[in-house]
Amino acid sequence: MQLDLNLLAALDALLEEGSVAGAAARLHVTAPAMSRSLGRIRRTTGDQILVRTGRTMTPTPYAVAVRQQVHELLHEVQGVLAPSRELDLATLERTFTLRWHDSLVALSGPALLAAVRREAPGVRLRFVAESDVDTPGLRRGEVDLEANANRAGAPDIRTEKVGETRVVIVVRQGHPLTRAGTVTAEQYAAAEHVTVSRRGNLGNALDDALARLGLTRRVVATAPTEAAALEFARASDLLISVPGATTRSAAAGLGLAVLPLPLELPPAPVHLSWHQRYDTDQAHAWLRGLARTALTVGGAS
Incomplete structure (x- = not known):
């Protein structure tokens, strides 16, 4: 049987989001395309993966059992297919989205922006306001870095304490x-x-x-x-x-x-959080380092 790695990514997204619409948004595809991928996964595995219970969808026992294994496999595949390359900050062009507490933006944002402009002038930063409800922005890839007092509980979200304040x-x-x-x-x-x-x-x-x-x-x-x-x-x-x-x-x-x-x-903690898909992303790691320094020098420690 020929393995389609796109199905592995689709299965991971479906198990993480728990819905076709959520998985489609995460992978930036249409809902019908994701629905077709779910159908192919069902035929390949012989399992329904997600079943409708009222207005929501619930993972099957098989899906729950393989969820972590699927996630780890996808992470390994991404590491193989995206080998490490020398990061050239002078030519790097990328936009990062940061969802920070408003006081941290005011306190440490200027230092971070100055460091980014000095080292990688082609990089742009989008500071966005925190929502009044919890959103899966890190999981969906809509947010690259969060900074606030919260420690994420999800296993696929990395959280690092960078300081504290009274x-x-x-x-x-x-x-x-x-x-x-x-x-x-x-x-x-x-x-x-x-x-x-x-x-x-x-x-x-x-x-x-x-x-x-x-x-x-x-x-x-x-x-x-x-x-x-x-x-x-x-x-x-x-x-x-x-x-x-x-x-x-x-x-x-x-x-x-x-x-x-x-x-x-x-004391109130200050946490920096990101999705584990960026663990080996050199540009993201570079930004995390600058953010860590800015938050510490800015007075969060």
């Missing part, structure tokens, strides 16, 4: 808390707050820490980005609690005061 309080100059000396947990809880959440969440880990002390705070608004939250703080007596390393520079530029948080919280 939460601080940011208020306007002249805010009553700036005259209080050391801010207490009670004073902190009594203030009115703005939270930062791209999903509009009013609560977070700070509320859990306050609850352990028998305290609650009043959150009057949410902001989708730290930049927006800083403007709320500058225009009122509202208080925001944000990662210090990514916010101190912006707060200072707006004339805001930064105060210690009177709660015991573990």
